[in-house]
Amino acid sequence: MIARACAGMGLHPGEEPFIACEHSLAQTMHEAGLTPRVAPAPSAAAATDSNPAAGFYESYQRGDQMTSVRRACAEIGTVPGTQAFQTCVGNLNMTINDDDMDAVMDH
Secondary structure: OHHHHHHHOOOOOOOHHHHHHHHHHHHHHHHHOOOOOOOOOOOHHHHHOOOOOOOHHHHOOHHHHHHHHHHHHHHOOOOOOOHHHHHHHHHHHHHHHHHHHHHHHHO
């Protein structure tokens, strides 16, 4: 579920922003006492379809970040309007910003 939420943000597995996203969402779930839900297995047709998030990363704009972060936090089970949701959004947003800054500093 966490990996799916991070992929839904357009992040790529194995890359630093994806790993940071997973860590942030896992920490939120632990602190909020949430248990992971198991996603249904994708159908054979869905497995062969292209990833709907593909290309999102390349067209990712800062204005889309908050929408993506809020969606990821809701997907892991935090309820919009609650303190857990606001904490998740704040932490994940900060994680993404910190990772973006690290990438700029590395280049």
